Every structure is written in structure tokens, then in C-alpha cells.
Amino acid sequence: MELSHPLNRKEFGSTENLGNVLSESEAMELLEDWVKNDKLLFHMRQVGHLMKRFAELKEYEDEVQHIWYLAGLLHDADWDQWPDDHCRKIIEELESRKIDPRIIKAIASHGPRYFGVEPESEMDKMLYAFDEISGFVHAYSLMRPQGYEGMEIKGVKKRLKDKSFAAQVSRDDITDASERAEISVEELIQFVIENQLRS
Ligand SMILES: [Fe+2]
Ligand SMILES: [Fe+2]
Numbered sequence: 001m002e003l004s005h006p007l008n009r010k011e012f013g014s015t016e017n018l019g020n021v022l023s024e025s026e027a028m029e030l031l032e033d034w035v036k037n038d039k040l041l042f043h044m045r046q047v048g049h050l051m052k053r054f055a056e057l058k059e060y061e062d063e064v065q066h067i068w069y070l071a072g073l074l075h076d077a078d079w080d081q082w083p084d085d086h087c088r089k090i091i092e093e094l095e096s097r098k099i100d101p102r103i104i105k106a107i108a109s110h111g112p113r114y115f116g117v118e119p120e121s122e123m124d125k126m127l128y129a130f131d132e133i134s135g136f137v138h139a140y141s142l143m144r145p146q147g148y149e150g151m152e153i154k155g156v157k158k159r160l161k162d163k164s165f166a167a168q169v170s171r172d173d174i175t176d177a178s179e180r181a182e183i184s185v186e187e188l189i190q191f192v193i194e195n196q197l198r199s
Helices: 024-034 038-057 062-074 088-096 101-108 122-143 153-161 171-181 185-194
Strands: none
Touching: 024 062, 038 062, 038 122, 038 185, 062 101, 062 122, 088 101, 101 122, 122 153, 122 171, 122 185, 153 185, 171 185
16 A cells, blocks of 8 residues: 655653653644644544543543644644645654653554554553544534534434545554444544634
């Protein structure tokens, strides 16, 4: 299988940097510099929010919740300006800033079919899963007059079967991500509906 954005690497960041994170404002500053596209910014904020909520519901400590949040918030940071170098550019930036390797690894594995890096940790797998499903559910919310309000799982599933709707979202990736996370597509959809980001 040919990878569109091969990273050709297995190690990301250094264990010496465990616990080194960007603050919320440092992360937002980076996004302000790099991302001019509001839709992309919303997508990353949504995924960051879902990651944080998931870690919060698992009762992980605050530091871990923040790590989950940052992985979601920054995962597509380079997509706007350097699509051909996605996600190499953000990985290198976080490595040069000596950021926690868990964040960098999660970002590196958010698209195994594109980057050739397998999601391994729970955080890796959830980033992959939320990335795929949240974009789809959000696209569906935009075509509904009431947005997320009253949205039901079955409505989303119907759209998933309609291949012409949000055609750029890979159904294979959604299925693959759900299997790897061992959380059904239905549960993932429910989670996104319940924990939508109010912009
Ligand atoms: Fe991406
Ligand atoms: Fe994404």
C-alpha cells in the first residue's frame, strides 16, 4: 500500500521530555501563527475538546487531560500552510520545543493509512477515532437547520451510508479507527453529539 504522507520514522520525541507541555496560551499562539483557516481551527478545537472530555470522564489526572487536549488541538496545525508536509512539520516543531513524546506520537499516528505510523496507546487510538468521526458529525450538523440539536445516531448513520455526503471523509478510516479503539461507531457518534463544541 502506498502512503500519501509517509513519515518513515518509528520514534517521536524523547522520553527526557515527558511532562513538558505547551500551556493553553502557547498552543493558541502557535495556531494563530500557523492556521488562517477558521474551519480547520474549529476542527482542531473540536477534537481537542473531545479528547479532553474523554480523558476527564476516565478520571485521568489534570496533567494527562491536558496532554490529551494538546494532541487533539495541534494534530492538524501544519495542514493549512504545509499540506504536503502534514504532519511532519508540526512533529518537528514540537520536537524542537522539547514537548512530551506522547503528544508527538499521537499526532504522528492520527492517520495510519497516510503516515504509516500505528496508533498504539489509548490516546493515539482516540485521536484517530475522534478525528475521523467528529469531522463527519460536524459536516452533518452544518446541513441540519437545528445543527446538533436533536441529532440522533441513526441520522448520522444514514449519512454514513450515503457515499456522496461528505465524500472526503473515509468510511474505511471511521470503521478502522472504531475497531482499533474498541468503541463502536455508534458510541463514538453519541460521544461527539453529547460533547459537541459550542463555538
Ligand atoms: Fe490530519
Ligand atoms: Fe484532523
